[in-house]
Amino acid sequence: MRARFHLGLLAAALLLAAAPAVAQESAPQPGPAKPEWVKPPAKLPHVGGDPSKNLDFLFGALKAAPDASIAKAIEERIWAVWAVSRSDTANLLMLRARTALTGKDSDLAIKLLTAIIKIKPDYVEAWNERATLYYTRKDYGRALADIREVLKREPRHFGALAGLGLILQDIGDDRQALDVYRRVLAIYPRMEHIPDAVKRLQEKVEGRDI
Template identity: 25%
Template sequence: MKPFLLSLCLIAVSTQTVSADRCPAAPDHSAGLNQLIQEIQKVQTEGAARDISGQMWGLWADAPNEQAQAILDQGMSKRSSWDLTGALQDFNRLVEYCPDYAEGYNQRAFVHFLRHDFASALTDLDRAIVLSPKHIAALSGRALSLMGLGRTQEAREALIEALALNPWLPERGLIDAGGRLAPTGEEI
């Protein structure tokens, strides 16, 4: 009987250790994001829109715990200094550790995009959007990746979807007359 109880205790301890190594759920910022989306749709100046966009980024970049935050911050720092290989390694670790955290996929997609690996970027962006359907940066990144793949109509539709949430996106000029995603001919 004692060996059986000892086995149960070891299983319980190992289960606790494994769960302690798991990434917790990402913070739910949906209410705050929805509020910011409503605000950005009403502002009259690009400066005000930029401030709200910064607040959105603050929500998306709020990682599930300190470990995930450290990996995210390190990867973003490497990406900013154009260490794309190092950034990709960090974001791979983040996605492996926190598979339900949308920003890990969005940031990894950005690195893929910078490397002109649009197909890989699109895969990660699609996952980020499944996890966070109103992730405006992922939606606009999806449009840019589709454009990079030459899938113009899909890119236009993706950008229109992103602009419905944030009409102030810098990419908005792409669908204006003369823009790379502007409707042509009978589509107008």
């Protein structure tokens, strides 16, 4: 019980640091009970230029995307920008970490990601990848701590926000999970599974419209 209370406080702190909630879009047919943990695609497009300017443009396009296929293409370009570390050492360690993951050696992957974070603490994807690993181990405390670091550096990180929502659902805090998913939709209205999750949680937490 104490551990769950601590996790709830940490999740609440993350919510306070995130952007204000907005109303969600209408949802399509119901999907799975919970969204899946979002991961970057295996193959990423090449992006050049200034990363910060790229992201501002891409997030604007993501919000205005007219359909899911265009939104998905924009999403992949955002992941591609996030993947840029601007450090040869960090790139090499990340490659080794992903090789370790392919071999299902999560202990080694975590050690390598921790090494990346030490030499390149502003590299958002190292924090996000480690949060993902902690989540798969159900180590929610460490996963939440890494999500906090991601969102401190990139508040628009829809993957980390969706992960926060999943953890909140897992620990039974549906109301805060609903708030988080609404924030995801404010950034990425067509994100896969999230509109369905909002619809289900809204009915569960707030009741059906009369």
